[in-house]
Amino acid sequence: MAILVTGADGYMGWPTVLRLAERNPEERIIGVDNLARRDWVEEVGSVSATEIDSTEERYISKDNISFVEGDLSNRDFVKDILEVHQPDTVVHLAAQPSAPYSQINGERALETQKNNISMTLNLLWGLKETGLEDTHFIETTTMGVYGAPEFEIPENGLDVERKGGEDNIPYPAMGGSWYHQTKSFDAGNLRLASGHWDQPISDLRTAIVYGTETEETKETGLDTRFDFDYYFGTVVNRFCAQAVAGYPITVYGKGEQRKPMISLEDAVESIAQLVEKGHSGEGVEVYNQITRPVAIVELAETIEKVAQEIGLDTEVKHYENPRDEKEDHKMEVETGKFMDLLGEQKVDIEEGVRDILKTLKEQQEKIENHEDRFLPGVLTD
Ligand SMILES: NC(=O)c1ccc[n+]([C@@H]2O[C@H](COP(=O)([O-])OP(=O)(O)OC[C@H]3O[C@@H](n4cnc5c(N)ncnc54)[C@H](O)[C@@H]3O)[C@@H](O)[C@H]2O)c1
Numbered sequence: 022m023a024i025l026v027t028g029a030d031g032y033m034g035w036p037t038v039l040r041l042a043e044r045n046p047e048e049r050i051i052g053v054d055n056l057a058r059r060d061w062v063e064e065v066g067s068v069s070a071t072e073i074d075s076t077e078e079r080y081i082s083k084d085n086i087s088f089v090e091g092d093l094s095n096r097d098f099v100k101d102i103l104e105v106h107q108p109d110t111v112v113h114l115a116a117q118p119s120a121p122y123s124q125i126n127g128e129r130a131l132e133t134q135k136n137n138i139s140m141t142l143n144l145l146w147g148l149k150e151t152g153l154e155d156t157h158f159i160e161t162t163t164m165g166v167y168g169a170p171e172f173e174i175p176e177n178g179l180d181v182e183r184k185g186g187e188d189n190i191p192y193p194a195m196g197g198s199w200y201h202q203t204k205s206f207d208a209g210n211l212r213l214a215s216g217h218w219d220q221p222i223s224d225l226r227t228a229i230v231y232g233t234e235t236e237e238t239k240e241t242g243l244d245t246r247f248d249f250d251y252y253f254g255t256v257v258n259r260f261c262a263q264a265v266a267g268y269p270i271t272v273y274g275k276g277e278q279r280k281p282m283i284s285l286e287d288a289v290e291s292i293a294q295l296v297e298k299g300h301s302g303e304g305v306e307v308y309n310q311i312t313r314p315v316a317i318v319e320l321a322e323t324i325e326k327v328a329q330e331i332g333l334d335t336e337v338k339h340y341e342n343p344r345d346e347k348e349d350h351k352m353e354v355e356t357g358k359f360m361d362l363l364g365e366q367k368v369d370i371e372e373g374v375r376d377i378l379k380t381l382k383e384q385q386e387k388i389e390n391h392e393d394r395f396l397p398g399v400l401t402d
């Protein structure tokens with residue numbers, strides 16, 4: 022019995038491998054990654070704030086985990102690993118996950134779309150072609166596929182009434198970047214694999230993830246990566262790093278727009294719960310993997326407050342918004358199904374921010390040495 026975790030060297034992937042290993046001692050956890058994220062962050066001139074170990078050091082830490090290095094956009098490689106390991110669950114986390122990176126130029130947009138879409142397609146068809154149509158396929162797509170609608174975001178498609186008829190239609194169509202669009206495309210392909218050959222599929226629409234650690238990374242001392250640059254640092258993590266560097270916390274525009282958020286601990290726990298629970302047998306199961314939408318300005322002010330409490334000198338500053346987004350969008354989201362899966366939220370935003378700031382304070386010099394990476398402009402071609 023095996024669980025395959027793709028993107029296993031990544032921010033969410035490594036703690037997910039550790040949690041699954043802990044919860045499923047009788048199963049082998051196979052991590053797969055081509056280590057591209059390490060290269061991408063280097064390419065934009067940045068580093069992980071936390072010290073990240075080699076895959077060799079990571080994967081000797083537990084008996085039931087192993088690592089395979091390889092490129093999942095290669096169809097033969099994917100078929101080989103599926104054939105050899107015969108996983109009963111695939112947790113698909115591999116992606117080029119940065120919207121700004123995908124927007125740099127046409128080459129990066131193409132690289133992102135080819136990479137992400139081909140991986141998912143290879144895995145879905147690979148499962149079918151190796152006779153693994155009962156394997157539970159879980160993907161973390163993104164809340165970003167919903168865009169910023171003026172109604173409550175549903176948790177399983179949109180109920181539409183039109184000219185006397187009604188239907189429930191998938192809702193993956195409003196991604197705001199070339200990266201987000203790959204997840205919209207994936208959502209369509211997940212639906213096809215579910216419809217055409219009944220592959221059990223769960224689509225976790227992942228919110229912005231914050232945090233530096235989970236129970237297992239603390240226990241083993243084997244940190245996950247933590248990026249804080251403009252391209253790869255997601256908003257909570259980047260703001261916290263700015264606070265540690267004594268750099269103003271950059272809020273784009275008014276900052277009143279609410280963004281979906283979840284802690285790393287809660288994100289990883291919900292994946293472990295979903296692996297254990299399995300699939301209901303009914304089409305693509307969609308979960309909105311979010312614990313709460315938070316306004317950007319509320320986030321910045323929480324960080325400012327906690328930073329000052331632990332002796333860091335920082336302030337919130339508003340900059341002209343380089344992004345095309347609604348600055349006062351009040352995001353409302355249905356999360357009942359997801360919260361049933363997760364149980365209870367373990368880490369709220371203030372607690373998460375406190376943990377991050379404490380961890381990052383120890384890496385202050387490294388962050389200060391890279392503080393020019395907080396803003397765009399490093400890469401234009
Ligand atoms: N972190 C977030 O805030 C967030 C939010 C929404 C969705 N997600 C999604 O969750 C997943 C995990 O995100 P993350 O933050 O851990 O990203 P990450 O970049 O840290 O991890 C993804 C991993 O995939 C690997 N990868 C990329 N292309 C590959 C290929 N062709 N073959 C093999 N490995 C490849 C990378 O090397 C990387 O280690 C991604 O699919 C991402 O889109 C993340």
